[in-house]
Each structure stands twice: as structure tokens, then as C-alpha cells.
Amino acid sequence: MKNMYELGIPVPANKSLVVRTIKDVNKEQRERTLQKTEYNVFSFPADLLVLDFLSDSGSGTMTDLQWAALFHGDESYGRNKGYYVLLDAIRDVFERGDAPKRAINMILSGETDAQKLMDNLYLTSHEGGFVNGGIHQLARPNVFIVPQGRCAEYLLFSTLGQLLREKDPNKEYYIPNNGHFDTTEANILANGLHPVNLFSKNLMDDFPYDQMSFRNPFKGNMNAKELEALIQEKGVECIPLIFLTITNNTAAGQPVSMNNVKAISKIAEKYGIPLFFDACRFAENAHFIKEFEEGYKNRSISSIVQEMFSHVDGFTISFKKDGLANIGGGLFFRDNGVFHERFSIKGDIGIQLKEKQILTFGNDSYGGLSGRDIMALAAGLYEITKESYLNQRIGQVRKFAKELAQNGIPVVLPAGGHAIYLNMDKFFENTDMKIDDFGGVGFTIELLKHYGIRACELGPFAFEWDKKTPEQRKGILNVVRFAIPRNVYSSSHIDYAVEAITELYRNREKIPKVIITRGAKLRLRHFQTGLRPIYKD
Numbered sequence: 281m282k283n284m285y286e287l288g289i290p291v292p293a294n295k296s297l298v299v300r301t302i303k304d305v306n307k308e309q310r311e312r313t314l315q316k317t318e319y320n321v322f323s324f325p326a327d328l329l330v331l332d333f334l335s336d337s338g339s340g341t342m343t344d345l346q347w348a349a350l351f352h353g354d355e356s357y358g359r360n361k362g363y364y365v366l367l368d369a370i371r372d373v374f375e376r377g378d379a380p381k382r383a384i385n386m387i388l389s390g391e392t393d394a395q396k397l398m399d400n401l402y403l404t405s406h407e408g409g410f411v412n413g414g415i416h417q418l419a420r421p422n423v424f425i426v427p428q429g430r431c432a433e434y435l436l437f438s439t440l441g442q443l444l445r446e447k448d449p450n451k452e453y454y455i456p457n458n459g460h461f462d463t464t465e466a467n468i469l470a471n472g473l474h475p476v477n478l479f480s481k482n483l484m485d486d487f488p489y490d491q492m493s494f495r496n497p498f499k500g501n502m503n504a505k506e507l508e509a510l511i512q513e514k515g516v517e518c519i520p521l522i523f524l525t526i527t528n529n530t531a532a533g534q535p536v537s538m539n540n541v542k543a544i545s546k547i548a549e550k551y552g553i554p555l556f557f558d559a560c561r562f563a564e565n566a567h568f569i570k571e572f573e574e575g576y577k578n579r580s581i582s583s584i585v586q587e588m589f590s591h592v593d594g595f596t597i598s599f600k601k602d603g604l605a606n607i608g609g610g611l612f613f614r615d616n617g618v619f620h621e622r623f624s625i626k627g628d629i630g631i632q633l634k635e636k637q638i639l640t641f642g643n644d645s646y647g648g649l650s651g652r653d654i655m656a657l658a659a660g661l662y663e664i665t666k667e668s669y670l671n672q673r674i675g676q677v678r679k680f681a682k683e684l685a686q687n688g689i690p691v692v693l694p695a696g697g698h699a700i701y702l703n704m705d706k707f708f709e710n711t712d713m714k715i716d717d718f719g720g721v722g723f724t725i726e727l728l729k730h731y732g733i734r735a736c737e738l739g740p741f742a743f744e745w746d747k748k749t750p751e752q753r754k755g756i757l758n759v760v761r762f763a764i765p766r767n768v769y770s771s772s773h774i775d776y777a778v779e780a781i782t783e784l785y786r787n788r789e790k791i792p793k794v795i796i797t798r799g800a801k802l803r804l805r806h807f808q809t810g811l812r813p814i815y816k817d
């Protein structure tokens with residue numbers, strides 16, 4: 281008899297004890313709402329949807345343990361208790377592997393022994409890792425808590441952009457990544473630097489859906505050969521930083537292997553360039569390594585995460601993804617590491633970043649977050665590294681992809697960790713839809729109108745195909761993304777989505793082309809432009 285895993289059925293890892301009613305909204309009402317919101321799915325009121333796959337960002341369900349932690353939130357302006365708990369949780373998750381300290385438990389259990397709290401939480405001293413503690417965090421700040429991932433990107437790239445311009449205004453700088461996320465790319469561009477995507481060659485290769493539980497080609501990897509060629513071509517001076525996004529959201533949410541992390545880290549080390557993770561989905565990535573990479577089957581998720589992070593010099597992160605939190609982000613770098621050394625040009629880089637953090641997001645101990653959010657986030661970091669949860673999570677995404685593939689829908693395979701992606705070039709094959717007709721957008725409009733399901737085009741419209749050079753266009757994949765919020769939907773929700781997508785696929789000839797009616801030239805335009813579908817009759 282096969283086990284459930286071999287059958288591709290995720291074992292339930294939790295159950296809902298609170299539910300929210302989905303409103304009864306009809307097609308005409310949705311159609312009118314679409315008209316009134318310029319057909320931009322970002323502007324559509326969420327309360328009128330049946331299912332929302334726009335983003336897995338901050339949209340997950342918190343666990344009972346997180347809600348309990350939230351009650352311990354401390355809204356003090358300076359050094360709220362959650363700050364210490366969060367810093368220690370970050371050390372636990374990213375650096376301590378199988379030997380976490382779990383200082384959070386002292387707070388959750390109402391510890392009143394002041395001496396114990398001082399010795400184990402409030403006055404602990406730390407240096408040499410991603411999270412300086414005590415006096416070292418004051419002298420050499422390396423932890424920057426912010427409301428979300430893009431704030432960390434802004435802090436990092438606005439500071440580096442200025443430093444590099446002052447150093448040599450005539451040079452051009454390039455930031456390679458296995459796949460820049462849209463906000464990362466925009467923050468790099470806004471600061472006068474150039475983003476470069478080095479996708480893995482096998483990214484759009486076919487993959488049989490019935491093999492998804494048994495092997496994985498790690499299509500999220502960075503192309504190491506191209507990285508080395510880029511460094512040789514531009515020169516070490518012009519590559520301030522290398523980024524590796526885990527999992528690779530822009531490349532269909534595909535995972536990055538430990539081997540690739542090691543290979544890229546080796547190149548970074550060889551040239552003395554700091555390597556950073558865009559670590560948004562680190563736990564999901566670790567789960568893929570455990571499942572599919574040789575030598576990791578019997579390792580814990582925690583120890584795999586620890587190993588992954590031992591190869592980088594810093595990271596930016598949105599805790600709204602693999603944090604199970606509704607808000608939060610951060611920038612971290614290794615104490616006295618390559619990054620610290622390379623960019624402490626005009627004094628300590630950490631001090632400069634901290635000044636900007638205070639100027640924009642608030643004092644470093646809350647960084648624009650409420651004390652409640654900080655506690656829920658700290659508790660969430662322990663929840664998402666639980667293997668049963670990750671099995672269920674990744675199993676659900678995989679099952680969604682498998683059911684679509686069985687219905688003949690061109691879904692990118694194998695499924696990534698947090699989302700399924702439809703290949704829109706294949707979807708519209710043999711129709712008159714061209715790349716600049718934004719068929720992916722037309723598809724999302726029809727899906728919303730007919731079935732109340734929201735998904736997101738992350739292709740030629742979002743990544744601005746019409747504004748780019750032929751060379752830059754190579755970095756754009758023509759996909760529509762269905763991001764699955766964590767612990768929100770059950771199999772019945774997924775079944776509804778599969779049938780709706782399949783019905784639209786059968787009627788793909790009727791899907792409208794789309795034109796931009798307002799704001800085509802805006803930066804990050806998919807969040808804000810006005811659109812109009814052009815129906816055939």
C-alpha cells in the first residue's frame with residue numbers, strides 16, 4: 281500500500297477554529313466593480329472576492345500560539361520586550377540550528393525573576409553573527425527591523441547608491457540575482473544601480489507532474505557561469521553585492537539547492553563580494569532541500585536553515601512570507617563581515633543605516649511595527665520551521681499544480697513553494713494573443729469577473745515589456761501567479777480554483793486583449809495603472 285506522500289496528498293497539519301464568511305457576490309456586481317476600479321486587480325475590494333491569490337504576503341492565518349504571543353506585546357517607545365525576544369528568535373532560527381535557546385518562553389510563561397530576565401534576555405551580549413547584542417548592537421548595529429521587505433531594500437540600496445556615487449560618480453554598478461523580485465528591482469533602479477537576472481537555464485523546461493513528489497531540478501538556482509562571466513566583464517568594483525533569492529519568487533517560486541548556495545558563495549568569496557539572501561521564503565526553501573537534495577533527508581529544517589545562512593554575509597527579508605506574520609521585515613548583516621568592511625567607507629555602515637532607519641521607520645527597537653506585531657512575528661518564526669506544517673503547505677501547492685496539469689493547463693512544473701504559475705505563452709499558443717496584448721492580464725480580469733478569484737500577472741505587464749530593450753526583455757517571464765496564503769485555504773477552495781481556471785482555458789479564445797488607459801509610464805505600474813479589456817464583439 282502506498283503512503284499518502286507517494287499519492288501526493290498532504291497530511292493535515294492543523295485545523296481551523298475560527299472562520300470568516302465569504303460574501304455572496306454575483307458576476308454583474310463584480311463586473312461593475314471592475315469597471316469602477318479601472319480593471320486593475322490590485323484596486324478590487326478584497327471583501328467582494330471568493331478566493332484571493334493576489335499574494336501570500338501578510339495574508340496568512342496566524343496560529344493560536346501567535347495570537348497568544350500577541351497579548352504579550354509591549355508598546356513602549358524604547359526597547360520594548362518583544363525587541364529582545366525577536367532578536368533572540370532570529371539568532372535561534374538563522375544561527376542556532378538544533379540548539380535554540382527559546383528565550384521567548386520566559387516571556388510567554390510570565391517569568392518574574394528579574395535577574396533571570398537580565399541574564400538571559402535583556403543584557404545578553406553577542407557579536408560576530410547576524411545579530412549583535414548588548415553594547416555591540418549599539419556600537420556596530422547590524423539588525424534593522426522594518427515594516428516590510430521593501431523597506432529593508434530601500435534602506436540598503438538608497439544607502440549603497442549614495443555611497444557608490446560619492447566614491448565614483450562615473451561608474452555603473454550591477455546587482456546580480458537569481459531573480460529580482462519586483463520591489464527589489466525597483467529599489468535598485470530608483471537608486472541608479474542596475475539589476476541583472478541570472479535565471480537557471482532549465483527554468484522553463486518541461487517536467488512530468490507525476491514526478492513532483494520524487495525529484496526536483498531546483499530551477500530557482502542562479503546560473504553560476506553567467507555570474508562569473510558578469511564579474512569578469514564588469515569588474516569586481518562594479519558588483520557591489522550579489523543577491524540570491526530563496527525561493528526564487530520571480531522564477532516561478534522555484535527553490536535554490538544547497539549546492540547552488542555553496543557554489544555562488546564560493547564565487548562571492550573568491551572575488552571578495554558580499555553575498556546576501558533575499559530570504560523571504562527560507563523555510564520553504566529548506567524543506568525542498570530536505571526533500572530532494574542528497575544528504576539532507578535526515579536533517580532537521582532548523583539545521584538546514586542554519587547551514588544555508590552560514591554561507592551568506594547578510595540578508596533582507598519580508599517576514600510577511602515565511603514569518604507567518606501579517607507585517608514585518610528586516611535587514612541583517614554579519615558583524616565585521618565582507619559587507620561591513622566593504623561599505624564602511626565613510627564610517628560604520630551600520631551606524632549610517634541606523635540613522636536612515638530612525639529617520640524613516642522609527643527607532644531601531646520597533647522599526648515601524650507595533651509591539652504586538654513584534655511578538656506575533658517572533659512566535660511565528662518557530663511555527664514555520666515545523667516540518668508537519670511545511671509538508672502540508674508545500675503539499676497543498678503541489679496538489680494544486682498537479683490537478684491543473686492533469687486538466688491540461690500549462691502550469692510551470694514542478695510547483696514552487698508558495699504559488700503556482702501559469703505559462704501564458706503556452707496558454708495562448710495558437711491564438712492571436714501577442715506578448716504586448718497582455719493576455720495574462722486579460723485572463724486575470726476574466727477569472728475575477730466570472731468566478732471571483734483574484735490572481736496576479738507577473739509578466740510583460742508587471743515587468744514593463746514595452747518599456748524595455750530587447751536585452752532586458754530576456755529577463756521577463758510571461759506568467760500569471762496564484763500565490764497561496766499560508767493556512768487559509770482547504771482542498772475545497774483549491775478545487776474551486778482548479779475548475780475555474782480549467783473553464784477559462786477551454787474558453788481562451790474569448791479572453792480579451794488589454795490596453796493601458798492611464799499611467800503606462802509609472803514605476804511599479806501594475807499596482808496603479810488604469811486598464812481596459814478589449815472584447816471581440
Ligand SMILES: *Cc1c(COP(=O)(O)O)cnc(C)c1O
Pocket residue numbers: 337427428429430431461463464525529530558560597598599600601608609
Ligand atoms: C514579498 C517579497 C519582497 C518584498 O517584501 P514586502 O514585505 O512585500 O515589502 C522581496 N523579495 C521577495 C522575494 C518577495 O517575495
